[in-house]
Amino acid sequence: xxxxxxxxxxxxxxxxxxxxxxxxxxxxxxxxxxxxxxxxxxxxxxxxxxxxxxxxxxxxxxxxxxxxxxxxxxxxxxxxxxxxxxxxxxxxxxxxxxxxxxxxxxxxxxxxxxxxxxxxxxxxxxxxxxxxxxxxxxxxxxxxxxxxxxxxxxxxxxxxxxxxxxxxxxxxxxxxxxxxxxxxxxxxxxxxxxxxxxxxxxxxxxxxxxxxxxxxxxxxxxxxxxxxxxxxxxxxxxxxxxxxxxxxxxxxxxxxxxxxxxxxxxxxxxx
Numbered sequence: 569x570x571x572x573x574x575x576x577x578x579x580x581x582x583x584x585x586x587x588x589x590x591x592x593x594x595x596x597x598x599x600x601x602x603x604x605x606x607x608x609x610x611x612x613x614x615x616x617x618x619x620x621x622x623x624x625x626x627x628x629x630x631x632x633x634x635x636x637x638x639x640x641x642x643x644x645x646x647x648x649x650x651x652x653x654x655x656x657x658x659x660x661x662x663x664x665x666x667x668x669x670x671x672x673x674x675x676x677x678x679x680x681x682x683x684x685x686x687x688x689x690x691x692x693x694x695x696x697x698x699x700x701x702x703x704x705x706x707x708x709x710x711x712x713x714x715x716x717x718x719x720x721x722x723x724x725x726x727x728x729x730x731x732x733x734x735x736x737x738x739x740x741x742x743x744x745x746x747x748x749x750x751x752x753x754x755x756x757x758x759x760x761x762x763x764x765x766x767x768x769x770x771x772x773x774x775x776x777x778x779x780x781x782x783x784x785x786x787x788x789x790x791x792x793x794x795x796x797x798x799x800x801x802x803x804x805x806x807x808x809x810x811x812x813x814x815x816x817x818x819x820x821x822x823x824x825x826x827x828x829x830x831x832x833x834x835x836x837x838x839x
Contacts, residue, residue, distance in 0.1 A: 598694035601631035696741030774821035
């Protein structure tokens with residue numbers, strides 16, 4: 569199973585992000601806490617060099633919080649910071665605004681010395697379906713951008729004001745042209761950052777998910793599905809039967825992926 573997904577609008581988006589980054593003060597880099605390391609896009613990393621970055625570990629409500637906290641510590645430096653949150657919860661924006669202002673402190677003080685209140689320009693980047701637009705809407709206090717629990721909803725950049733003299737640009741989720749690391753590609757599929765439609769064999773994908781999640785979260789899986797974690801056994805337990813001796817493994821595979829994405833298996837972080 570070879571996984572690769574890079575629709576045309578992502579090429580355009582990367583070029584546009586590159587031109588925008590030069591004129592922003594702070595970058596908000598949104599990571600999916602269910603797979604934060606796999607959420608790092610090398611193409612975006614190249615564009616974000618030499619700019620203060622606030623890493624946002626999003627979807628914490630679906631993730632292993634202790635593990636995310638340990639992983640996040642390495643994202644703190646003189647010019648970078650991080651925050652752990654669930655962007656669907658109200659009030660998440662206050663801490664983010666404060667951290668943006670801290671990262672832009674030099675510009676704020678410089679403009680203040682001239683008697684000018686600085687306008688801080690920020691840009692939100694990240695992989696598809698990481699919750700960027702939901703975060704922007706939270707920061708605004710109302711829906712100003714289009715959102716959806718699937719990749720590829722945002723296809724163009726959009727500037728909005730979030731108050732406190734901060735302007736923010738929402739951008740489309742972007743991957744990279746060649747997903748050479750197929751382990752990362754699989755995790756991006758698990759969390760829904762790559763469209764399911766590109767995968768022919770969902771059965772294999774679900775089996776790969778069970779294998780990957782079993783390394784740290786075996787008890788979560790057994791609690792949900794029982795001791796036998798084969799798709800046939802899960803289908804039998806769920807009653808997904810096509811005929812007397814045939815089980816609906818495609819339906820079972822989709823159910824397992826949906827269970828993970830909606831947190832029904834428990835709070836899981838896969839790197």
